[in-house]
Structure formats: structure tokens, C-alpha cells
Amino acid sequence: MNTTLILQQFLNGLAIGSVYAIFALGYTLVFSILRVINFAHGAIFTLGAYFTYMLLGARFGFNGVFANLALPFSLPFPLALLVGALLSGLVGVVVERLAFRPLRTRGADPLLTLVSSLGVAVALVNLIQYLVGAEIYTYPPRVLGSLPAAVNFGTSTLPVPVRTVQIIIFAVSMVIVVLLTYLINGTKIGKALQAVSEDATTASLLGIDTDRLILFTFFLSGFLGGVAGTLVGLSVSINGPYFGISYGLKGLAVIVLGGLGDIPGAVLAGFLIGLVESFVPAQYVAYKDAVAFALLFAMLLFRPQGLLGRAVVQKV
Amino acid sequence: MNSFLLISMILAAMLALSLYLPLMAGQLSLASPGFYALGGYIAAVMSTKYFVVTGPFPVLYLLAEMAAAGAACGVLALVVGIPALRLRGIYLALATIAFVEILRVLSLNLEITGGAVGIFGIPQPFSDRGSYLWIAIPLLLLSMGFIYRLERIRTGRAFAAIREDELAAAAMGISPTFNKVLAFMLGAILAGVVGALSAHVLNTWNARQGTFDSSINYLAYVLIGGSRTFVGPVVGGMALTALPELLRALADVGGLPVWLAEFLRNGRLIIFGVLIALGTVFFPQGMVTPELLARLFGRRLRRAEQVASTQPVDHGAQRR
16 A cells, blocks of 8 residues: 555545544434433434435435425525534434433433434434435535535645545534534533533532423534535435434444543544544455444443543442 | 234244343343344355255254254354443443444355345245244244243343342342343344244345344334333234334225325335334333233232232231
8 A cells, every 4th residue: 555545545534534523423412411322313414414405406306205396596515514404403303302302201211212212213214215215316516616526635746636525524524523612611501511411410400401401412413413414425425315324323333432422532433433444455345334343342342431431430 | 914924023023022031131232133134144054055955945954943043143142242241231232233233244245145145045944934824923932931931930030130230139149240141142042043034934135134223123122012021022023013014004995085095105114113202202111011911911910919918917917
């Protein structure tokens, strides 16, 4: 493997890793507050990609209720990404209302939310299929305007071309990570989030409106899922209503690797998995999907507290 | 009702039981689809490569494959279970999801499993699918009977003790590791046996059998059916397998508006998902609870309980 290829793979790894990171942040935010996993997150990821596709003014295919329909207007990509992600955030709020709040108010076993959120995910994925069919959707070719397809990171004699899309993905993800870090550490609502994740009962005794905060967390989580879905859709394509499932699973590997509920850990683990995957040798590329899970399995056995975590003493 | 649906329902009930077994010892393992897939591959490879016969496939061979699949899954469960069962709660669930995914990627890429195409033309012991009921029904009854007995002997009691409070159970001299691994192995064996049978029923086997979705489906069977008695998973597995077909059948009932019939036919999985969500919200204990069983069947049981509960009171009266 020569230097050019290594550099190229490294940059690809950073791009895909940054998508894993922001997607996994959506899981981890919910986990840090509620100690449960939202299985509908993968479905929201898918939905986000479709929202952006629709807002770009692109036409749907021949199947489903929305066959051959398109919006009468078309938004520029940055705006479509933002509005698509906001809509995904709203879906996150709906998921909380339908699958999480009813169980929480009844004081049911938190385990049940795995199944109720799965039910919502099944409904969402099949709703997508019902509305727009199961075909592959590719974002319109001119979506990035007049930007070149690739940028050369090397010299003219030793070119290291990297797709512009990858650079955009990396940049968008980094902006989101920075904003989120500020939101959590620098604002009042972020402090409240930290307080609830530390101890929900005490936080509510101190006058923090836990229910509203949970709703906000789900909005944020859905927003992140929507952005991640759009970025993957932009980079590859929307591979049918089920394309969120494999990312949903990888996201689980990422958050465990980072330590469940650990925000910097999730970002680090996202990059780690992205990079390791992009350096899988070509002859083993079919096993690429197993890498994240092998790491997850090993991590759980040897260091269950996550990359950055500290061991917690089991209390009786 | 067609016999294929009936067989699917019975297989689903047993897969739900395979998840219920580790849950008896309080362990949320989602590894069943992995063992199910492995069992199916074992049967598929054995019957297409080694047990090549002319004419109908002997039932005895099928039973031998089921036994081999169960044994192999039991051994694998022992190897995986000892390190993995040190994990608790959601961490164990995630580790078992990782296990299922690793097996899936392996089966997609190995030569012996037929890669992405899978294995075709698995020989049939019967001329019609309905005859599989002669194996499926006894197998279900056998596993239900096994669990019924298990809950009433020392090992089952140990499982229950660990489920209630692992620390207290350990203090009473019950080995948590031994019992947790045993429960995990029993579930794996059942899933493997069902996989072997299923490979023959379906006639083909590939990497789409036993994926992450099925993990969660089985969990839905158990939790919606009811996780506090083994009847719950059986009912849940059967009901949730029949539900999409029921919706489809409903669409064919005449006199419905066209859009509604169309929605029932093509959007039935949307309804299915919503019903799963609503089912968890409205029946957090599941459809079948021990109390419900006691009310339905337990007149004798209740009388026995009354006798048991009156006796201590009598003792107290005497002492006073």
C-alpha cells in the first residue's frame, strides 16, 4: 500500500467515522438520560435521508402512494439538510410520545421500551415503503452546485484526490460535534441534561422539568439521526427503506465502544470504527461489516466501561 | 388455515421459548437467531452434502441432524457464554447482537454456507409440508413440558433465584455463572434444533435467516406474550406470527372500501408495528401472566395455595 492510498483511506475513514459519530451521538444522548436504547433511531436515520431527498425537489419513483410526485419547490442542499433534520427531530419527539412516555408514566420495566421503540421502527420503515416504494434513490447530480467532484490533497505529480462529498460530510459532522459540545457544556439546558443523566430524581427535585428535557433530548437525537442519514444518502444513495438498519446496528457498536452514554467516547469510537473499517485489506473487504462487532464483542469482554470510561464499583 | 402458517407459528413459539430460557435466569440474551441460523446451516450442509439419498429423505436423518445441530449449538453456547455472561442487562443484549452479526457476516462469506446465495434444494422427508406438523407439534409439546418441569426442580428454582437477586442467590450457595451458562446453553440448543427443522421446512437456507431483526422479533414475542410464565412466549410467538397473515386475510373480506383493503394488504406491516408498540404500552406484563393462568386453570392450584396460606395463620393462633 503506497502513501497516497493510505492517505486517501485515512480521509475516507475520517468521513465515514464522523457520520458514525454523529449518528451514535443520537443513541448516546437518549441513553445517558433514560438508560435505554431507542431502536427507532435507525428508522429516523432513514427517514431523514428521504426528507432531504424530498426537500431537494427530487421526484419519487413508480411505486407507493407518492409515486411520481415531487414538491413544487426545491431547496438548496444546506437548507434541505437543515429542514430535513428538523423534521427528523420532530419524528423523534413523536417516537418519545408514542413509545417511551406511556411506559415511563406507568413505571414499566425499561426493557419494554426496546420492544415499543422497535414497534414504532417497524411501522416507520413500512410506512416509508408504503409511501415511496423500496427502490434506490440517488440524490440529484447537481445537488452540490458548481463544486468539483473531487479535491486534490496532494501535488500535481502525486495526486491524492478525495471526493468533495467526503469533505462536506466531515465538515458538517465536525460543526455539529462542536455545537453539541457547546450546547452540553456551555448552556443552561446542557447543564440540565447533565444533571438528569447523573440523577433524574434529584434533578427533578431541583426544579428541572424532566419530561420536557427528555422530549428535547429526543428532538436532538432525531435531528442528529436525520443529518447522518442525509449525509450517507448524499455520499452513496438511499438504499431502500431498510438502509438504516445496518447503520442502526453499527451505531450500537459505536456507543458501546465509547461507553454507553459517554458523549466524547461516542465521537472517538465513531472515528475509530470508521478508520479501522477503511483499512481492512482488500482481500478481506467482505468481512468489513464484522469488524465493528468484533471490536464491540472484545470491548465488552475486556473493557465494558468503554474507551474513556472508568470502572464503576458494583453496589449492592 | 394453511399448514405452512401453522408450522411457522409453532417454530416461532419455540424460538420465543429459546429466548425465554436464559430469561428464566434473568439474562437478556438476543443470541437465539445466531444459533437458529447455525442449526439451519448444519442441517442444510449435512443433508445436501453427506446424507445424499435417492427417494424421500429419511425422517431418521432429519432427527439426527436436529440432534447434531442442538449439540453443536450447545458447545458454541458454552464457549461464548462463559465470557459473555459476565455482562449484565443491556450490555449482554448488545454483546449477543454482536455475536449474531458476526455469525451472519461469516455465513455470507464462507464457502461451505454457500455465500450470499445460500444453500438450495434441501431434501424433503415428506411429500407435503403439512406432515412437518408431526415433528413440530411434538417438539413444541416436548419443550413446553421440559420447561414446565424445569421450573419445578432445583435447577429451575436456582434460575428464578438468580433472576430475582443474583447476589442473594450467590450468598445462598447457588453458582450464578454455572446456572446462567446452563440457561444460555438450553436456549441455544433449542434454537439450534428449531433451525435444523426450519431449514428443511423452508427448503433453502441463507444469511437472511437469523438477523438482528429476528432478535428483536423474538424479544417482542416474549415480552408481548408475557415473560413471567413459559405460556407467554408460546402465545406471543403464535399470535405475532399469525397477525400479519390475519390482516391480509381481513383485506380479502368483501364489502371493505377499496383504499382500506389496499392498505390492509400492502400496509399490514405498518399496522403490525403499531400494534407491537401499543401492545407493550397497554400490556406491560404481557398478554399471559401467571395470575391469568391461575384464574383460568388454577382452581386446584388456588385451593392448594389457600391451604398453604391458612396453615401459618393457624400456627399463629395456637401460639397466641
